[in-house]
Amino acid sequence: MKLFGYYRSSTSFRLRIALQLKGLEYENVPVNLLKSEQKGDAFSSRNPFASVPMLEAGGRDRAQSMALIEWLDEAYPAHPLLPADIEERYTARELAYAIATELHAPLNLPVLQYLKNEYGKSQEEIGEWYRHWLAKTLDPVEKRLAQLGTGDFLFDKPGLFEVVLMPQMYNARRFDFDFSAKPHMTRIETACLSLEPFQRAHPDNQTDNPE
Structure with a gap:
């Protein structure tokens, strides 16, 4: 997995916590929001939202932090982030x-x-x-x-x-x-x-x- 994010982005921070809690290994790929790197063609062509985080996993680029967190819980059910009840x-x-x-x-x-x-x-x-x-x-x-x-x-x-x-x-x-x-x-x-x-x-x- 590759996590494209910015160190101080709250949504990137969410994904890092989720990945860590679930014990999943990933490569961190910085995207500098202050330099608007997320708006460049190289990034926005892969993620039309032109936002972080983006997770490259299973041959697909995935965006939107809340959807990503629930996807992680479904794709990797060990160490669930949501309770059973x-x-x-x-x-x-x-x-x-x-x-x-x-x-x-x-x-x-x-x-x-x-x-x-x-x-x-x-x-x-x-x-x-x-x-x-x-x-x-x-x-x-x-x-x-x-x-x-x-x-x-x-x-x-x-x-x-x-x-x-x-x-x-x-x-x-x-x-x-x-x-x-x-x-x-x-x-x-x-x-x-x-x-x-x-x-x-x-x-x-x-x-x-x-x-």
């Missing part, structure tokens, strides 16, 4: 898709660049935009976690929800989002960061991280 699967999807569908679109790089370049918004104003939309979704996610009475993870081990949550929390902290009123979320974050799969997938540990 149908109600628990629903809960994992409810929380994961709340983050993936409500937050990625308004908070991704092209939108932030558009706010800056087309509307002349300052970095401070962009930060306010970012934190507003984070709160709109993460506040109810935290309330749901409180209702469920979670421990270190949503269920007995990290899965789909943690795969989606951790990259969003990483990006939220870059924009100084306040997690002080989110003990369930931060407890899950601490537990995940103690595990090798999350450490290996972390942006700080990627070869294309310039720092």
Whole structure:
């Protein structure tokens, strides 16, 4: 497998965590979003979405992180990311898709660049935009976690929800989002960061991280 992604992309981060949790080997192929490499013909001819991540697997190029995560779980059933119980699967999807569908679109790089370049918004104003939309979704996610009475993870081990949550929390902290009123979320974050799969997938540990 070859994973085409960017070290700080939340969707690329998702795929790295999923691959690590499932114990699947892959080659990391950096795509520099700041240089718009994803829009070049060499990449966009293979992935019409011109976005990361893209996974080359089984002789096919596959895109869209959430579809990829579920494909991985079906194609490689060992170490499942979704629980066996149908109600628990629903809960994992409810929380994961709340983050993936409500937050990625308004908070991704092209939108932030558009706010800056087309509307002349300052970095401070962009930060306010970012934190507003984070709160709109993460506040109810935290309330749901409180209702469920979670421990270190949503269920007995990290899965789909943690795969989606951790990259969003990483990006939220870059924009100084306040997690002080989110003990369930931060407890899950601490537990995940103690595990090798999350450490290996972390942006700080990627070869294309310039720092």
